[in-house]
Amino acid sequence: MGQAIQGRRVVGLISGTSVDGVDAALVEITGTTDDLQITLLNGATYPYPEALRSQILAVCAGEPLSMAELAVLDDAIAAVFAEAAMQVQVGYPPADLIGSHGQTVYHRPPQPAHLKGKATPNRVSELGYSMQLGRGALIAYLTGITTVSNFRAADIAAAGQGAPMVPPVDAYLLRHDTLDRCVQNIGGIGNVTYLPAKAKSALLRGWDTGPGNSLLDLAVQRLSNGKFTFDRDGAWAAQGTPCQTLVQQWLQQDFFHQPPPKSTGRELFGVAYLEQCCQDAAPYQLSAADLLATLTELTAASIADSYQRFLPHLPDQVLLCGGGSRNAYLKQRLQANLESTQVGTTDDFGLSADFKEAIAFAVLAYWRYWDIPGNLPEVTGARRSVLLGEIHLGDQNTA
Missing domain, CATH: 3.30.420.40 (ATPase, nucleotide binding domain)
Structure with missing residues (x-):
């Protein structure tokens, strides 16, 4: 044109x-x-x-x-x-x-x-x-x-x-000369772009990692009787303790084990999935904060698990973007699941995370x-x- x-x-x-x-x-x-x-x-x-x-x-x-x-x-x-x-x-x-x-x-x-x-x-x-x-x-x-x-x-x-x-755009804007990066978007659904260092010949990769904020937002609306639509900064979840037994149970879901290329949406991680999570959690008698902490842990753990399963090795850096990048508790839990990796946001590298x-x-x-x-x-x-x-x-x- x-x-x-x-x-x-x-x-x-x-x-x-x-x-x-x-x-x-x-x-x-x-x-x-x-x-x-x-x-x-x-x-x-x-x-x-x-x-x-x-x-x-x-x-x-x-x-x-x-x-x-x-x-x-x-x-x-x-x-x-x-x-x-x-x-x-x-x-x-x-x-x-x-x-x-x-x-x-x-x-x-x-x-x-x-x-x-x-x-x-x-x-x-x-x-x-x-x-x-x-x-x-x-x-x-x-x-x-x-x-x-x-x-x-x-x-x-x-x-x-x-x-x-978005991975091809990430590739041209955020790829580093010597460091391997993952650009992790956390919207309703999480998705990742793996950017190997320019000095390497490795292929770029990308896929949907699973739930981002979708289950968290639905749970907040349910637990607050519609008063709130999301957990600002993860403050409510931060008051609870995640049930790691439940998280490990949920990570057995087929989607997490399916190799890329793969994509998903609310059709899987939506209302019905949350209802099943609540049924699974009932025997543990979790408080509202504990349930939110456990669902937050699922998002963080599923991201880390997907890196460990489908990447040649863990990245040097993870650059977060999307609404979940503003959830301080989620960011903290992701860092805990990726101890050796620096977790920041795309803001830190000149590209608006929002x-x-x-x-x-x-x-x-x-x-x-x-x-x-x-x-x-x-x-x-x-x-x-x-x-x-x-x-x-x-x-x-x-x-």
């Missing part, structure tokens, strides 16, 4: 599995891959209206919708995303491009026949399926800005997981605009590199 690749202002948008609201990042991007440069101009989180958030969570939990209701929900989410895109630009020149991940409401990884390595799926069900609401066409229409959306579809069509999407995922989708949109493939087959399991995202032209497009 052009020749020179420099100086584009792009808005990245995402709402994760915690369904807290829309994270919006306005960034200035130059370069392409090895020379990629990012400047965060503005970032903010725009909460969903409570009624809309409740509806999204209900749909994620399996509540049925008619097609008419699905269309209304799709448009309502797109309207919130469009408003977030406009608000984050206030005080700045208009953006050239928007990259919107949308709101995931359903994710089904590829079925076992594909994971066992069949050369050509002979049934549609062997491909994965993922649905993100908040259609890009409406965002482009409401903002007048060209919008890239539906990023997962092309990777899934190439027999990939469609997730995680808005890294939104920044990543700004970059993915930028790459799509310039016809640069955005997936990593070694991470998602796709058969080839592909362009990610569908382009919807805006009336005021200046890119």
Whole structure:
């Protein structure tokens, strides 16, 4: 779509599995891959209206919708995303491009026949399926800005997981010359990017590690009778003592033993999973704080366990991002599970921990605009590199 690749202002948008609201990042991007440069101009989180958030969570939990209701929900989410895109630009020149991940409401990884390595799926069900609401066409229409959306579809069509999407961006922004790093996002679901030192020839890797904040947030809402939606700083959990016997029992779940590539969501680590955890915990007569501490330990221990199982060795550094990076107790427990590894946040290395995922989708949109493939087959399991995202032209497009 052009020749020179420099100086584009792009808005990245995402709402994760915690369904807290829309994270919006306005960034200035130059370069392409090895020379990629990012400047965060503005970032903010725009909460969903409570009624809309409740509806999204209900749909994620399996509540049925008619097609008419699905269309209304799709448009309502797109309207919130469009408003977030406009608000984050206030005080700045208009953006050239928007990259919107949308709101995931359903994710089904590829079925076992594909994971066992069949050369050509002979049934549609062997491909994965993922649905993100908040259609890009409406965002482009409401903002007048060209919008890239539906990023997962092309990777899934190439027999990939469609997730995680951010490892290639992490690779260009956070890889170190001599240190091995893991960039660990802790949203509703946790996902990791393994970045071996540039001096090594080892492959990058990435996968979903399991629950991040999903079970914690659901438990807080349950234990507080809806008064609170999350455990700020992990303060409630920090008052309890984790039941390590339960944690070890939960770590026997099949997902934790499945080798990458792999992805997951609330379909597994959601309401039903929490209910089972509560049933498992009943004989131990845990206090509310003990239960939260134990669920927090599950998140920390599952991350550490996945590193030990699937990496050649533990990393020198772990860089946290996402909402869980602000949970001081969770960070403390992760450090305890990774004694020899330095645990910090991406903030410590110049990349916003709060808005890294939104920044990543700004970059993915930028790459799509310039016809640069955005997936990593070694991470998602796709058969080839592909362009990610569908382009919807805006009336005021200046890119």
